[in-house]
Amino acid sequence: MAERKRILFVDDDPVLLGRLRESMADMAPVWAMVFVESGEAALEAFERSPFHAVVSDLGMPGMNGAQLLQKVMVRHPAALRFVLSGSDDRALAAGVMDLAHQVLAKPCDPAFLKSVLRRSLHLGSQVHSDHARELVARIGQLPSVPALYQEITRLLGSERATQEDLGAAVGRDMAMTAMILKLSNSAFFSLRQTVSTPAEAISILGVDLLRSLVLAHGLFSQAGGFRYPAFGLAHLWRHSVAVASAAKQVAEAQGLGRSASAEHFTAGLLHDVGVLVLASRFPEAYARVLDLGRSGGSDLESAEFHVLGVTHGEVGAYLLGLWGLPHAVVQAAAWHHQPACQDTPAFTPALGVHIADSLLSRDAEHEIFSTARLDGAYLKSLGLLERVPAWGEAIEPDPAGLRDLIG
Template sequence: MTRRILFVDDDPNLLQGLKRMLRSMRHEWEMAFALGGQEALDQLGRTSFDVIVSDVRMPVINGVQLLEEVKRRFPHTVRILLSGQSDAEMIMSAIGPAHQYLAKPCEADVLKRTINRACMLGDYLSNDRLKQLVAQVETIPPLPSLYLELENELKSSNSSVDRAAAIVAQDISMTAKLLKLVNSAFFGAHRPIADPVQAVLFLGLDTLKTLVLSVKIFEQIGSQMASGFIYDRFWAHSLAVGEYARNIVLAENGDRRMLEETLAAGLLHDLGVLLLASQLPDAYQETFQIAAREQLSLEEAERHTLGATHAEIGAYLLGLWGLSTSVVEAVAFHHNPHSCPTRQWSPLTAVHVANALLHDTTDGLERTGASDEVDMAYLDSLGLSERIATWRDLGSVPV
């Protein structure tokens, strides 16, 4: 299937440069180039596009204004903003309309990879109604501003723990949550920690970024929840799955990157539940009732009533935000890992096992009908079925 990509800039020389740089993709993408925001809107009105990539600084209609209009009129189109370091203030105003941000100058491989991943997101969510819901929802900005500030700090050549801690300290609720977590059994600090700088030193910058992403996403989702939804229990379950999955990876001597991706996937594996409970409370309450009455799993009931599952919706949203493929796949397939096109030991394996073994503690929702079980055929295909006893003994960490 050919993907349609629209590139927007007010400089014709830059558009010509993009054409040359992406010439090798002409057989995979149908590319169009618009000289400015108005021409881009005219083209979008005539043809549907999978992805729009726009420069931020343009006259008359700048990149932020353009993507705001694209979000309103063409919500299915993935929106990517190209910006320079001097555009930091404008980027912060683009938190709502842009899904992802790329720094200029952008290398060809980075641009190709980002666009290809954006095009693949439709595979995780085929239901048009729910795709539009995810694309339009206002209560979940594409990425929390605190997370973006931290990410920019970590990318800088002279990043420091002190500056990272100062960024977090701007947000009182985040600081309180961070100190609560670092002093809990979840992380097991050997002595009380009351200083945000010491908390960051203890956690490490990558873990800090993962926690900030999870906490701020959950905070930003609206308060209107389906009846039977218990937020505190949902958060406790997310933490438990994240830490349990991380312990499984530790037991298998996973590297640092896999540990961080596993923690992120575990914390965010039920993001779609939170989204549906907040945005479709009545329909989702009906989903719970059908699951309980007909002894279905929650995802079976979701498929029946909504046409897509919370796992698919959560994965789609995380993919829009540009999280790694490993994290997106772990969220998308945590109930049915055998359906994942990537068949190897990965964060998905650990998150699936952790979630299944902890499932009796509930997901923050009143129990539905059928329970999750570990997919032993999937583990056997990876040569890991004999490890389940060891992983089961790891248990959960109380929060």
């Protein structure tokens, strides 16, 4: 039987802590849970026996949640760190974003909290990511998740938030508002009416696509700094947008419905987020990866593994999982270079992104990101090989007009 995961809950309010304990009680067969009332007690509990995850309140007397997570990050980097933050701790919440894997709204719907913990704790086994976990721990601070993304995640986890609240949060960010209006008004998302507010745009694009756009846009605009001939992060953004559009077109050519096609777009947008993280956090090592790819003709993931001991697929999947993206999107990041490893042998976003990525790599602009070839044997086993020419025809570059929004 798999080892029982250990989770530590911290809240200075005994009533709230008691409620948390009650609402989590049904998980006792799977998780060993400990509940303490202060940061100091949390660190003592860690010293007695480490935890896989800590869920902490933010505003606490003495050591607050941010100070606690800072200490946990240094002393026990392998533990996942979650924060529950109430509306009065906005100022504190801003400081905790780089420290916590996820910031959740308080009061948090217990079912949502369980689902976040379940997904995060079981990611390691999904993507075989011991290396990814170690490497992410070595990065120290996590790539900083955009404030707007955290805000949207908070709203989605809260029992009271409405579509209008989501729209208002997006509306405060001009670049994001421009992007989602452009996307939802483009013929690519095939609509007749004109969309003029963020709330309407969200109802058309769906919450998952919105969150991915916010995440991708935020990560790309703040990354910067990596330079290599014919490879910059703006170039990677254009590649991501092209793969997103192409994956959606391939899904449509396959007769998949609207929400499945939108999920392909989402998965395409984020599929190479591991490249972004590795290149911006380890620029010298990543330049060696690209050198190796060029000189030895080795594909990108093999070169990454050789130099860094980890691939962008593993790192990307690990982070996207921690940030709460849907399973299919995490799988696409993990397996877009080896679709045969995905957990369901079917036409999933992992396969759609693999097809889009491989077909686009015929074009010199995309070659550097996807030297892996189309997995013909896998497509054949699914009875899909003869569809390749039709997919090739379905792809047209950047119909949503997003490629130049960054860079």
